[in-house]
Amino acid sequence: MIRVLLVDDQTLVRAGFRSILDGEADIQVVAEAANGADAVRLTRELRPDVVLMDIRMPEVDGLEATRQVCADPRLSGVKVVILTTFDLDDYVYGALRAGASGFLLKDTEPSEMINGVRVVARGDALLAPSVTRRLIADVVSRGRRPEPSPRLNVLTAREREIIAVVAEGLSNDEIAARLVLSPATVKTHVSRIMTKLDARDRAQLVVLSYESGVVTPGWLS
Known part of the structure; x- marks a missing residue:
């Protein structure tokens, strides 16, 4: 329940x-x-x-x-x-x-x-609907250009790839299809990323992705 x-x-x-x-x-x-x-x-x-x-x-x-x-x-x-x-x-x-x-x-x-x-x-x-992603991108783009965050140094190359896709609002199944991985593997990667970055949930990963420069605002345009 x-x-x-x-x-x-x-x-x-x-x-x-x-x-x-x-x-x-x-x-x-x-x-x-x-x-x-x-x-x-x-x-x-x-x-x-x-x-x-x-x-x-x-x-x-x-x-x-x-x-x-x-x-x-x-x-x-x-x-x-x-x-x-x-x-x-x-x-x-x-x-x-x-x-x-x-x-x-x-x-x-x-x-x-x-x-x-x-x-x-x-x-x-x-965060999946396109209007949501566009809204976030628009709001973040009003600020200064983000600098690469040293927090991301703890991530592997694959984890950086996955966090960038998470920022698009994709589900684990959608990420798996794009990166040719199993949903279970994606889930494990996302959980590990949240632990490494001390993120509360996937929404916080999206915010961190924009603020640290992993995703460039405006990618929806």
Whole structure:
């Protein structure tokens, strides 16, 4: 059972999301929160598998709440997914840097939301849609050109190749097909890379790839 915490300051939005998710046999909404402070408190109390986190909320916003949740070592198993709209691009990237595992647009199809919760719960980053990759590339490209990071020196040539493909939002199966490897081998490489770079999950590998120059912003254009 995937346990979910819904966080949004709009009651009707929470009710809609709950009705969608609670209809699935493998997903259970364990609680709701209307602001970031309650989100952090309930996350610490209930330890949900996934937190669906709105960005703009009173008192403590979703960005700060995400930062607090992801910085707490006791909550390392909790995955945060940002709920947002297109006009919040900068906030989305900030949330990914803070430790979020990806994001969903609020007007997404119900089936995509359900799949997104499952994807994040099993440890993948919710970064596959092309709009997501384009958004990240655009935001990162506004900053200075990244310098090669010495952190990457611990990676082998194959691991550098794989982290670059992970940054495109590809799944293990897709990476395996591109690099002519087995999915199990790819999974082992990705796990080893996350351990070496002390990354929380695949989303953090994407952020690190852009910031360290492994992937050049604009590759989607």
